[in-house]
Amino acid sequence: MKNLKRSILLLSLAALTCVPAAFGQQKIVKPRANEVAVVGRFSVVPMPNLDFYWQAYDDATPRKKEKRGEEDAPGWLTFSTVVNKKGSTRESSVRMGSLGDQSVALIPIPDDRTILLMRYEVYFFNLRSFCLPLPLFCKIVIPEGAHFVYIGSVDYYTKGEFLDINNANRRDEFDTAREYVRKNYGEDAQLVRVNLLDPDRDKEKESK
Amino acid sequence: MKRLSGRLACIGAIVLLSLAFDSCAIFISNAPRTGQVSKKDLPDPSENAIIFGTISDPNQTSLTAKWPIASHNIAFLQLNPASSPTYLETAKGMYATKSGVYYSKPVPAGGTYKLLCGLYIISGGQTTYYHTTYYGMMGKEPWDLKDVHPGLNYFGSWAYTAYEEGEKAKFIDFTAEIKLRKISSPNERECLEELLPQFKGTSWEPVIAARIEELSK
Numbered sequence: 001m002k003n004l005k006r007s008i009l010l011l012s013l014a015a016l017t018c019v020p021a022a023f024g025q026q027k028i029v030k031p032r033a034n035e036v037a038v039v040g041r042f043s044v045v046p047m048p049n050l051d052f053y054w055q056a057y058d059d060a061t062p063r064k065k066e067k068r069g070e071e072d073a074p075g076w077l078t079f080s081t082v083v084n085k086k087g088s089t090r091e092s093s094v095r096m097g098s099l100g101d102q103s104v105a106l107i108p109i110p111d112d113r114t115i116l117l118m119r120y121e122v123y124f125f126n127l128r129s130f131c132l133p134l135p136l137f138c139k140i141v142i143p144e145g146a147h148f149v150y151i152g153s154v155d156y157y158t159k160g161e162f163l164d165i166n167n168a169n170r171r172d173e174f175d176t177a178r179e180y181v182r183k184n185y186g187e188d189a190q191l192v193r194v195n196l197l198d199p200d201r202d203k204e205k206e207s208k
Numbered sequence: 209m210k211r212l213s214g215r216l217a218c219i220g221a222i223v224l225l226s227l228a229f230d231s232c233a234i235f236i237s238n239a240p241r242t243g244q245v246s247k248k249d250l251p252d253p254s255e256n257a258i259i260f261g262t263i264s265d266p267n268q269t270s271l272t273a274k275w276p277i278a279s280h281n282i283a284f285l286q287l288n289p290a291s292s293p294t295y296l297e298t299a300k301g302m303y304a305t306k307s308g309v310y311y312s313k314p315v316p317a318g319g320t321y322k323l324l325c326g327l328y329i330i331s332g333g334q335t336t337y338y339h340t341t342y343y344g345m346m347g348k349e350p351w352d353l354k355d356v357h358p359g360l361n362y363f364g365s366w367a368y369t370a371y372e373e374g375e376k377a378k379f380i381d382f383t384a385e386i387k388l389r390k391i392s393s394p395n396e397r398e399c400l401e402e403l404l405p406q407f408k409g410t411s412w413e414p415v416i417a418a419r420i421e422e423l424s425k
Contacts, residue, residue, distance in 0.1 A: 053285065053293070056285060056286060056293035056295040057295045059293060059294075059295070060295040060301060128325075129324040130285075130324070131342055131344040132344060132346055133344055133346065158346075161288050161320045161354070162352070162354075163346045164347060164348075
């Protein structure tokens with residue numbers, strides 16, 4: 001019985017130590033032959049006061065084991081693709097950098113080469129409760145042979161304490177993005193622009 | 209004595225495990241953590257606010273409770289950087305009475321409080337489902353409070369149910385959408401009646417009593 005209790009305690013301590021490592025800096029991984037790297041940047045203007053929220057969270061309870069990590073605004077890109085000939089879709093989520101940074105998401109290229117980008121979800125301090133869902137709902141089509149596609153820099157303008165989005169704007173930072181791709185994925189990585197299309201019609205969407 | 213320390217170590221390990229996997233720690237127990245507001249050095253009602261209401265989990269109806277018991281775990285975040293940095297969590301800043309009424313410790317007035325998450329539990333035979341709903345940082349929901357004024361601030365009475373009040377009660381199947389829906393009972397006055405004994409002998413007692421009087425007319 002004593003050994004069982006000891007092993008439960010050790011297991012749980014081990015689990016605690018593993019968790020911070022799981023949410024660290026996103027590693028640079030080259031896209032495989034059937035994958036595409038979606039490159040872009042998502043920003044919120046004005047940037048929420050993270051120091052303020054962290055102070056509130058930290059003061060509430062003694063959280064000696066939780067520390068504010070280096071990246072405290074990691075993001076996940078939620079997207080949908082058609083998975084079979086019948087047209088069934090599947091929604092997935094993949095890590096894509098951090099809010100405000102040049103970010104990359106690796107997505108398997110579907111048969112119809114079309115990906116519906118749904119949301120960019122930011123989880124401040126890696127906490128599920130501090131979630132900020134930024135809507136996208138735009139379709140992109142991966143050109144033949146492309147492994148790095150650039151979707152642009154999307155800025156979300158918010159108003160008030162409840163961060164209500166009242167405007168969104170897409171900027172082109174292609175040169176910066178291309179530099180970033182070459183630096184991290186090698187000189188021969190070719191970045192190409194893709195348009196953000198209206199998912200209902202095949203028409204280009206300038207802004208939401 | 210030996211047996212007690214062994215048992216404490218086990219509970220400690222379970223809590224550690226659950227803390228490792230979720231920010232809203234799940235306390236494995238049949239009753240929600242209630243906690244108690246400390247009556248010592250209680251900030252007074254002239255410049256401070258108490259937020260209160262009901263966030264209940266009818267699936268956990270206790271046989272002795274008058275109303276469904278409280279959601280096991282909720283958290284409110286103060287969003288206004290010009291006011292105090294405050295995070296209110298079940299049993300730490302936010303307290304539940306045995307019948308499901310939630311109330312906060314007194315916090316500086318002027319803040320804006322957003323509900324970040326709430327937990328409901330479904331027991332189906334031998335399996336128990338713990339479901340946390342996350343509301344995120346964006347958008348004002350009907351239960352959020354903007355610019356709380358000094359004194360008592362009511363965020364409403366809500367319950368995690370699959371049907372609106374008045375609709376015929378459906379058997380809870382797992383495809384039914386369980387979400388926070390408005391309930392008419394307990395109402396504001398009934399919530400305050402639950403609060404009154406918690407603040408007996410403090411500067412809040414007359415404020416609560418006066419509001420109960422006002423609502424009784």
